[in-house]
Amino acid sequence: EDVHIRREVNALYVYAFCLPSCREYLSGSKGEGFLFPWSDLDIMVSKLPPEEISMESFHNDCAYIATTNGCKPGFCKLIQSYAKCDYYSRVEFLQLKQHAGFNVNFDQTIRGPCYSTNFPDGFDCCYALPVHPDSSNVFLRTFKTKFWNGVKLEIMNKNITVMHCVPKGPEKGDDDGHQWLISFSILEQNIVHSLNHVQF
Structure with a gap:
């Protein structure tokens, strides 16, 4: 019951403090409502439209097109929809975020796709680009979901954003820094939150 209440509070916090340009998701053990003394706070900061991604094809409402051609499984490359240019570099993306946040958290360091800082109490922040619900x-239509408790249908009917691209590349084979990890962490969170105590 306590875990459920903390999840509801987290959801209310995310809703109340949603900015015009981005949305924050709480993840990790604290985001799931658990209070472990050793756990820090994990946050995913997702851009909002029009900073969305269309997979493999052009979309009028999306700033980027993702292609999996030439990528490792689970990764993609991003191309700006309205510009004839090279692939969007995740390295440059991270550097821009680091410069923008320097005056806020001067001790931040890059750890994988996240910025880690000890201020105020220690947290990891992952900046992500959302995949358009279309x-x-x-x-999602390709998934068989007998144990999802109606989550799949709700996500599709309400066009909920559950996929993101995060600035993390494969261990090998991407020296240019163009491959982005396709993340399903928010989809997984929706599934976990739908489970009752017996299923969990």
């Missing part, structure tokens, strides 16, 4: 719904 693309994620196509992907």
Whole structure:
């Protein structure tokens, strides 16, 4: 019961403090409502439209097109929809975020796709680009979901954003820094939150 209440409080916090340009998701053990003394706070900061991604095809409402051609499984490359240019570099993306946040958290360091800082109490922040629901719904239709408690149907009917691209590349084979990890962490969170105590 305590875990459920903390999840509700977290959801209310995310809703209340949603900025016009981005949305924050609480993840990790604290985001799941658990209070472990050794756990820090994990946050995913997702850009909002029009900073969305369309998978494999052009979309009028999306700033980027993702392609999996030439990528490791689970990764993609991003191309700006309205510009004829090279792939969008995740390295440059991270550097821009680091410069923008320097005056806020001067001790921040890059750890994988996240910025880690000890201020005020220690947290990891992962900046992400959302995949448009039109693309994620196509992907979800291929899933068999007997144990999802109606989560799949709710996500598709309400066009909930559950897929993201995060600035993390494969261990090998991406020296240019162009491959982004396709993340399903928010989808997984929706599934976990739907489970009752017997299923969990």
